[in-house]
Amino acid sequence: MRKLSPLLIAVMISLILCGFSDAAERRSLLKPTGTTKGAKQGMKTYYTGRFAIDLPAAFQLEIQSQKIRYAEVFDFKWKERDRAKERESLWEQKLAKIKKLQLPKGRKQIIIEEKHLKGIGNWAKAVEYYGDQYAPNCVYWKILVDYGNVGIFLTLDGEDNNLSIRNFTNILTHYQYGLDNLTKDSFCLNHGRIELPYLEHERTYARFAGPMGMKLEIDMNETHQVEEVGLLDIFTASLAMNFAPGVDVDKIRARKRTIGDLQGEELLTRMTANRGPKLYFGWKYLGKEDSGENPEIDITVEDCPDSNLDEKMQIWDRALDSFRPAFRR
Numbered sequence: 002m003r004k005l006s007p008l009l010i011a012v013m014i015s016l017i018l019c020g021f022s023d024a025a026e027r028r029s030l031l032k033p034t035g036t037t038k039g040a041k042q043g044m045k046t047y048y049t050g051r052f053a054i055d056l057p058a059a060f061q062l063e064i065q066s067q068k069i070r071y072a073e074v075f076d077f078k079w080k081e082r083d084r085a086k087e088r089e090s091l092w093e094q095k096l097a098k099i100k101k102l103q104l105p106k107g108r109k110q111i112i113i114e115e116k117h118l119k120g121i122g123n124w125a126k127a128v129e130y131y132g133d134q135y136a137p138n139c140v141y142w143k144i145l146v147d148y149g150n151v152g153i154f155l156t157l158d159g160e161d162n163n164l165s166i167r168n169f170t171n172i173l174t175h176y177q178y179g180l181d182n183l184t185k186d187s188f189c190l191n192h193g194r195i196e197l198p199y200l201e202h203e204r205t206y207a208r209f210a211g212p213m214g215m216k217l218e219i220d221m222n223e224t225h226q227v228e229e230v231g232l233l234d235i236f237t238a239s240l241a242m243n244f245a246p247g248v249d250v251d252k253i254r255a256r257k258r259t260i261g262d263l264q265g266e267e268l269l270t271r272m273t274a275n276r277g278p279k280l281y282f283g284w285k286y287l288g289k290e291d292s293g294e295n296p297e298i299d300i301t302v303e304d305c306p307d308s309n310l311d312e313k314m315q316i317w318d319r320a321l322d323s324f325r326p327a328f329r330r
Contacts, residue, residue: 048189050205055323199293
């Protein structure tokens with residue numbers, strides 16, 4: 002193991018204390034999936050990317066976001082009976098936000114082109130625009146598709162327009178409604194999945210609000226270089242260096258823990274500072290290089306009130322034990 006620098010320790014401990022997730026990508030507010038075959042009684046199965054987890058019914062999905070092949074995608078149920086009216090309203094809202102973006106230097110207008118797309122869903126509309134004021138050659142695509150039961154929004158950017166069009170067309174034509182009969186190639190959203198194998202650039206994030214102040218987060222990213230230090234190494238090094246003076250850290254559990262075939266590390270601590278004691282639960286899997294089946298995975302419950310420890314640990318253990326590839330029931 003390489004020697005840990007104080008800066009590395011500081012960065013990593015900050016991640017532990019503050020969370021591993023990118024708030025910029027936590028934008029899709031969705032409803033939880035119902036109990037499905039494979040979930041134990043009183044539990045609900047949630048699908049996120051290429052994985053699934055069972056949580057007690059008291060948990061509610063607050064936020065879910067996902068990227069596949071560089072495209073940010075999320076699906077949703079229509080709220081109105083008049084879908085044509087609803088989708089036009091949603092589309093106009095998206096266009097209004099795009100028009101407020103800062104124009105890149107050398108460009109005369111934000112929106113390049115707006116058009117209908119054929120052969121995708123029942124109805125599809127796309128807008129091509131400049132979405133980054135500092136990247137005048139980067140073109141963004143925002144697409145809304147009506148599949149009947151659900152709608153889907155996709156956002157993609159790049160400098161090669163032909164490549165972008167082929168990419169989002171491939172993604173959107175492989176969307177299927179429903180979460181039954183999943184395959185090894187299923188990349189799950191909230192109401193359906195994209196049936197494509199891993200190629201590159203996948204990310205998923207989900208946050209669940211549970212009982213007793215528990216907020217469980219799952220963050221999964223592809224990795225091109227597996228980290229050389231794990232959760233337990235970071236924790237041990239931080240204690241040795243007295244990283245956070247004035248903060249008392251009590252170790253509840255620190256061990257290697259394998260979930261299915263994923264050999265990760267688990268850390269449960271109680272941290273006491275000015276705000277009083279808080280619980281932290283974490284499990285980290287370092288992943289394998291360029292793998293959709295083995296991404297880097299962080300599952301955490303952070304900044305949790307210091308009460309009902311035994312009950313919270315039981316919930317935590319049941320959740321971790323249920324975590325699995327989505328196609329496995």
